[in-house]
Amino acid sequence: MSYQQYPPPQGLPYPGPAPKLPDRRPRDPLAVALGNASLLGLGYFLIRRWLFGVLSLAGTAVLVVLLCMQRKTGYEFALIGWGLLQVVHGWFLAQRHPVRTANLTKRLVALGVTLLVFGGVAFERYDVHRIDKDAVAARQAGDCPGVRAAQAKYNVGHRIGDAPRTVRVETDTDACDKIDAAAAVLRSARPEADTARLQVGFEMLAAVVAQPDQQATTRTALNEFLRGLPLKDACQTVAITEWLRGRAKAGNLLDEAKQIVPKIEPNALLGCGDAKLKSSDWTGARSTYVLLVQRYPHAKQTARAQAGIKKADYEILQAKIQAELARVRELVSSGDYCSTPAKYSPAPKLRSGLNRAVFAGSTDYTSKLPSQWKGTTADNAAMVICAGDDTQGAAVRTCPYQPFVGGGTGIHYVTFHKIAVPVQVYELRTGRLIQKTTVQISGSVCPATISYTTYNGIGAPDPDQYVRATNSTIQAAFRPLVVR
Structure with a gap:
């Protein structure tokens, strides 16, 4: 079988691929604009401009992430600007198409998606406002748990809907955390009255109360502390x-x-x-x-x-x-009273007549005094009398003595002296020295015999000797001290 080659039709290039024909499908600029207003690039996808649609979604996603992280008003304006840019660009992109016609279905789809997006954002903004209102009411009531409960209701949708407002409640939550920390310090300081920790707790509260609108929450912590008193x-x-x-x-x-x-x-x-x-x-x-x-x-x-x-x-x-x-x-x-006198305030005053005394120091002679003169304890005496060691006092009489046969030769003269006892008298109720004197004790002198020691027949009696004191002479010497 044979075939005949016909010349190609006049006006068509031949041989080679067929040329790409222009897109003659009708486009609706309004549907594209409405679709792009959703910030999802829907208008681009309706006219099959895939690259622009993907870029639109990517740009929106980046701005939403930044808005949720930074939560600044500037990113909200950036999203609005990004949406307006897509609306305008989609409109003109569709207007340049050679075939433009209204498409009710596409318009309704684009409007529905856009209204759904804006409705969702509006609801989230409303919910953010409601939660913020609850948080403000809790804060004004001094209810930190209520503030935290309100803050816990926020989610990603709320941050997309009204990110800056969510930051304000977190500020209140941070203030509540500081208040609770201060309240814990005050609670720990209160049982032991630890004023150093009280100072720390009040300083922590002072730092919070200086912030705006934190009066009520601070007052709650202060009242909790005061209620524990x-x-x-x-x-x-x-x-x-x-x-x-x-x-x-x-x-x-x-x-x-x-x-x-x-x-x-x-x-x-x-x-x-x-x-x-x-x-x-x-x-x-x-x-x-x-x-x-x-x-x-x-x-x-x-x-x-x-x-x-x-x-x-x-x-x-x-x-x-x-x-x-x-x-x-x-x-x-x-025995240290005389060197370090001390007072005993209830001691009786010195008076006329007998005044009991506590006798301290040497007891050679004071021990022979009548018991009624002595205070048995320091609390029933008017005086303390300190007696020193005795010495030879005034000479009374000198007597000659001749030794026995074989006991030596010659006459020995012995002078007899009174017994001198130095005393210090202290008023007990004041510890004041009221008298310092020497008591002279009398006694018998010139006994018939005296004894002394000789060595090989050599020796002599002590030429100065004490009188022979008796209890009566001792009492007579000390009487002027106790009887006034």
Whole structure:
């Protein structure tokens, strides 16, 4: 079989591929513009401009990610601008097509998608506004848990719908975190009245209360701390009220903490004074009672405080007396009273007649004095008499003595002296030296015989000897000291 070659039709290039014919499918600029207004590149996809559609989606995705991360208003405007650019570009891109005709189906699809996108954004913005309103109401009520509950409702959709507004609630949440941290510090400081930690806690609250709109939340933390007062331990409560009283004014609501001081301090001072009195801290109890009387002279607790002051004064006096008595006894027993005299305030005053005395020092002669002259203890005597070592006093008489046969030769003369005892007399109630003298004890002289030692018949008696004292002569010498 044979074939005949016909010449190609006139006007068509031959041989070679057929030329690409122009796209004659009709395009609707309005549908393209509406589709691109969705920010999803739908208009580009309707006219099969795939590259522009992909670029539109990519640009939208980038701006949405940046908006969710940065949450700044500028990215919202960037998205609006990006959408307007696509609308205008899609419109003119469709207008340049040689065939333009209205397509109701495409318009409805484009409008529906765009309305769905904008409706979703509008709903998210509304929901963000609602959540923010709840957060503001919780913040104004001082309800930090409510603020956190509102903040927890935010999601990605809310950040896309109204990202900048979500940042404001997070600011409130951060403030609540700081307030809770300060409240925890105050709670830990309160039971032990740790004023150093109280200072830290108040400084933390002061940093938050300086922020706008955080008055109510800060007040909640402050009220929580104050509701824990007074403490069971009255003295710890006093420590806290003293710290609050001395805290410098800051010019903010934290200064209101001082208002609780006059409400709880009177009972706290009274209770603390009673506790110190019970534990025998007489001085501390008295100072606490005095503070109550000075600060709250018309309070109902003042009468009990005044009675407590009297009780404390009595106990302080008794403690002082006991300390004086113990000191005097110690000095007397150790023999150091005369070098370190001390007073015993309740000791009786010196009077006319017999005054009992505590005798210290040498007891060679004082031990022979009548018991009624002596104070058995330092608390029933008027004086302390310190006796020193005896020495030879005034000469009384000189007598000759002749030794026995075989005991030597010659006459020996012996002078007899009074017994001199130096004494110091102290008034016990003041510890003051009232007399310093030497007691001269008399006695018998010139006995018939005296004894002395010889060696090989050689020796002589001591030429100076003491008189022979008796109890009566000793008493007579000491009598002027005790009987006045």
